[in-house]
Amino acid sequence: MRLTTRGRYAVTAMLDLALHYEHGPVSLAEIAKRQGISQSYLEQLFARLRRNRLVDGLRGPGGGYKLGRPGDTISVADVIDAVNESVDATRCGGQRNCQDEHRCLTHDLWEDLSTQIRDFLSGVSLDQLVKRQSVQTVHRFQEKRVSDLQTEASI
């Protein structure tokens, strides 16, 4: 099992989309600036998100991305799956052939762990995250910071 920046970035970016849903499509440049993620890297992640119908891309000026379906129907697990990070903890990918065609001693343990993690991440939707106190706090801080940078640049 692995959970790395890829999955974390993807969830963060999707949450950014959810937070700015009313303002129309959000460009990757905005997300990159707000969340401190490389824009080219975001492009790769969004290619995967798009293939999984989690986002819709709109080209041209004023374009950007928006959620492919309502935020309460997208779970964190969906996002992580989309960017190809399996949350499977077994070595064999659930195939039970971990030790030359047989189950290894600890196969069931890792299977249980996988279920545990999957249930947890499936139980959290983007909308639930948006409503969280901690997310709102960071969200407002980021908005302020971006506008600060803009006024600073205009001086």
Place this chain on the structure above:
Amino acid sequence: MRLTTRGRYAVTAMLDLALHYEHGPVSLAEIAKRQGISQSYLEQLFARLRRNRLVDGLRGPGGGYKLGRPGDTISVADVIDAVNESVDATRCGGQRNCQDEHRCLTHDLWEDLSTQIRDFLSGVSLDQLVKRQSVQTVHRFQEKRVSDLQTEASI
């Protein structure tokens, strides 16, 4: 966060020790054969397990390893920690400086996930694993296989 072969091998090997506790020290050669793990690689893992006092090494002929303390006081989390695989899911390692010295949007989510995983793995002891039906089944199968190989070789 990562959970790879290293952590899985370590838990499997520790469980093997627990299963053969009555028969005195278990050599790495036995574990390697039974569990299908490279012996040299096991040596590296056991160096870490030894440093963390999870096992005692006994040199010389008839030597091997035994559990450093009773199996009901060793959790799966202990073993994974010992081989240096952090189960922390945050990017910052809990430091809250994930986005240039500030918390990132999803920091708390990953912290919750880390707690979830840690609680699960801390709640499972080696003794509990030994008692599991699935472990006993695989255990007996492995014993049979090893003795089959021995009689086969003696022909």
Place this chain on the structure above:
DNA sequence: GAATACCTGAGTATTTCACTCGGATTAGCG
């Protein structure tokens, strides 16, 4: 003192990650 095991450190092929770069395509606007 020979065999058996633990112990140690160095090296290495492969994979993955986290990114960059260059360019193509599409759409809105004057």
Place this chain on the structure above:
DNA sequence: CGCTAATCCGAGTGAAATACTCAGGTATTC
């Protein structure tokens, strides 16, 4: 139409980690 803003797409790359191997040293038992 042409400019520009944006999504798209594919290839490449440096650094790190993983999962090993190999060569030897050291303790212990018979």
